[in-house]
Amino acid sequence: MQEYIQYKSTHVHLANGLDDDQVSLVEPLAIAAHAVDRADLIATDTVLVIGAGPIGLGVIANARLIGVKIAVLDLVQNRLDFVNRKFPEVETILLSEDLVQHLKAVFDGELPTVIFDATGSKRSMENSFNLIAHGGTIVFVGLFVGTVSFDDPNFHRKEITLKASRNATASDFKKIIQLLRSGEINTDGLITHRIAFDQLADKFDSLYLPEENLIKAVINF
Numbered sequence: 470m471q472e473y474i475q476y477k478s479t480h481v482h483l484a485n486g487l488d489d490d491q492v493s494l495v496e497p498l499a500i501a502a503h504a505v506d507r508a509d510l511i512a513t514d515t516v517l518v519i520g521a522g523p524i525g526l527g528v529i530a531n532a533r534l535i536g537v538k539i540a541v542l543d544l545v546q547n548r549l550d551f552v553n554r555k556f557p558e559v560e561t562i563l564l565s566e567d568l569v570q571h572l573k574a575v576f577d578g579e580l581p582t583v584i585f586d587a588t589g590s591k592r593s594m595e596n597s598f599n600l601i602a603h604g605g606t607i608v609f610v611g612l613f614v615g616t617v618s619f620d621d622p623n624f625h626r627k628e629i630t631l632k633a634s635r636n637a638t639a640s641d642f643k644k645i646i647q648l649l650r651s652g653e654i655n656t657d658g659l660i661t662h663r664i665a666f667d668q669l670a671d672k673f674d675s676l677y678l679p680e681e682n683l684i685k686a687v688i689n690f
Contacts, residue, residue, distance in 0.1 A: 482642045491649050493687050494523075494656050498645045499637035501527025504610040505535075506641070507634045508583050512536045515576045519597065520587035521548035521561075523659070523685045524610055528585045529556055530654050537583075540575045542568070547682045555658060572600060580605070587611045598623055606630040662686035 484492045501524055510516070514537045518525050521543040532539055533556065540560035541552050549561040560575045562568070572580055580602040586594050589611030597607050598619045607629060609617075624631075648654040661684040664672050669688060676683050 479639070482639070482646060484646055486650050487646065490660055490687070491656055494659060494685070495642060495645050495649070496637070497523045497685075498527045498530065498649075498654065498656075499641040500524055500610070500634075502531045502641045502645055503637040504528055504585055504587075504608050504634035505531040507632050508585070508606055508608050510535045510537055510583060514538075514583050515579065515581045515602075516540070517542060517572065517581035517584045517600065518587065519543075519584065519593055520590075520611060521545070521552055522587060525585070525587035526552070526555070526659065526684070528587060528610065529559055532585075533559070534648075534653060538576070540572070540581070545679070547679075548684070551658070551682075551684060569600065582606070584608070585610055589613050591615060591617055595619055598627075598629065601627065601629055603627045604629075606632060608632045608634050610634050658684070660685050660687055664688055666690050 484495065505528060510532060512535060516532055516537050516539045518528050518539065518541045521541050525541065529539055529541060540562055541549065542562045542564060543549050544564040546563055549563060552559055552561050562571055562575065565571065580600060582602050582605045584597050584601050584605065584607045586597050586607065587610040588594070591613045594609055594613060594617050601607055649656065661682065662676060664686060666688055675681060676686055
């Protein structure tokens, strides 16, 4: 909370040519880019993104540049509606009891070869082992502060690869800045709420209300 901070120049990434809204989204998009890089996607992969929040949306924005087929799963219809508008080529799935059958219908009778779980939910992360194809890869992007467990025979039988993705590297920041400059990633509509700094204490809690349909909020100084 100070006016000036000294940083090593290697830790500073020039964002010339981007507007303030784009700059405010570089960090979450870089986290998503790092997760996609961790997955080692190839064009023939089929991808399920679990969680249509800011990080999940960033994973979609990055993964679609590789040309893979993508579906997104969420339990909030409004978020899926946003995906339909923002990424019309992406299949949207509302969480239901017949989820496995729904996934197979989307992916031509198969389960996805790559899953990104961006929920940070213990239940969702543990269930992802039941949704992945044989030989598939699961990337945990969201963080659950606690213990996540899974059935080892199922893990071995499917020969699942499990990866974690944490934060982002300098190269991820540079990559996202360039993709924003080129227009290959479009941030229109991702910022849904703006709060003046002097109103933050009064309005912050309201962001948690479902009827607010929050995607990403920014604080204006």
